Amino acid sequence: MNRRRRLPLLVSALTAAAVLALTGCGDGSTVVDKTEGADLVIYSGRNETLVKGLLDDLAKETGVKVGVRYATSAELAAQLLEEGDGTQADLFFSQDAGALGALAAAGRLDPLDASVVGKVQDGFADKSNRWVGTSARARVIAYDPRKAPEVEQMTTIDAVLDPKYKGRVGFAPTNASWQAFVTTLRVTRGEDQAKAWLEKFKANEPKAYDNNIVALDGVEKGEVALALINHYYWYERVAEKGAAAVTSKLHFLHGDDPGALINVAGVGILKGTDQKAAALKAVEYLLGPKAQAYFASKTFEYPVVEGAEVPSDLPPLKELDGLALDLNRLESLDKTLELLDEVGLS
Structure with missing residues (x-):
């Protein structure tokens, strides 16, 4: 499908996801607009509580008056596609590669200099230099070792489909990290197998949470035996409360399993900005x-x-043996959102 025909579908799918996020209160779903009077406007899909300090430091260090819209x-991504050339945004700071890829596919991002993209490790930037990763995170299973000690032996995400976990798995359906996993x-695995997996997952009656933080809370409180989240939520919890106060553990999957995804948060400069130098x-x-x-010590990302x-308590990224996936392939976010809506997991 060419870009012109696909753009309305992208807007429609992403807008639908936005409505669901707002009603479901997913991560960052409360719209906060602090862009008035700014020279550089950033649209941030990263939660304000995680990155406000970082963006404040950015403004101080660069001397640029920064304004941020959080959602x-x-x-x-839907808003940027709808606004087109008329957007006030200069920079998009995304929670995952999928939303960046969707904008890149629609021709909304300006290529970055190769020298800038070349600073990051292989695999963490767009091959055409339209976006670049800023931090990496691993998909993990948080679990209660008292209720589901066998999780530490899991070798595939398919294991969570076992009927013994009916009603015992938590997830955050409106979160970008879940959408990236799908x-x-x-x-x-292909469209048919993905749909079949999701139908089995739904039949197992997973417990939906507003975001990954409360999904982890669900494990800690005994509401569920395990939850599908990103690694850093658990490390933040340990740093906040102390290891002795955290009952859950993490399990990392490895190799070519979809549950072993290592994704990125990243940024792209919006096409048509008149603040390209500041961006x-x-x-x-x-x-x-x-x-x-900051990412390593404050948000516990890679x-x-x-x-x-890298913090010493994080397993080295190279030792994770994560899924070898070209993150550019995550750009078909619109199709994922349509599939989730079709199976009733949106």
């Missing part, structure tokens, strides 16, 4: 040592720049 990545199912400064800051250290220090 879900899907909602902001896209991974689609592009690695580029922002991108360079996010890839610089202070921001990479830095994507070679040589950046």
Whole structure:
């Protein structure tokens, strides 16, 4: 399908996701607009509580007056597609590669200099330099070792479909990380197998949570035995409460399993911006040592720049043996949202 024909479908699917995110209160689903009077406007699909300090530092370090609109990545991608050349946004800061890919596929992102993209490790940027990852995160299973000790032996995400987990699995249906996982199912196994997986998952009556934080809460409170989340939510919990106060554990899947996805948060400069120099400064800051250290120490994500220090309690990224997937393939977010709506998991 060519770009002109696909654009209305992208807008429709992403707008539908945005409405669902707002009604479901997914991560970042409360729209917060702090863009008035700004020189550089950032649309951030990353939660304000996670990145406000970082973006405040960015403004101080670069001398650029920054304004931010916070919402879900899907909602902001839909808004950017609808606004087109008339958008006020200069930079899109996405929670995952899928929303960035959707905008890139629609021709809404300006290519970055190869020298900028070249700072990150292989696989964490668009092959055409339209977006670049800023931090990486692993898909994991958080579980209660008292209720489901066998989770640590799981070798595939298919194991959560076992009838013994009926009503015992938590997930965050409006979150970008869940949507990226479903896209991974689609592009690695095909549409039919992905649909079959989701239908089995739904039949197992998973418990839907507003976001990954409360999904992890569900494990901690004994509401569910396990939850499908990103790794950093658990590490944030341990840092906040102390290891002794956290009962759940994490299990990482490996190899070619869709549950072993390693995704990125990332940024792209909007086509047509009149603040390209300032936007580029922002991108360079996010890839610089202070921001990479922030991601490692404050949000417990993996830095994507070679040589950046990783917290000692995180398993090294290279040792995770994650799914070898070209993140550009996650751009078909619209098809994922349509599939989730079709099976009743949106």
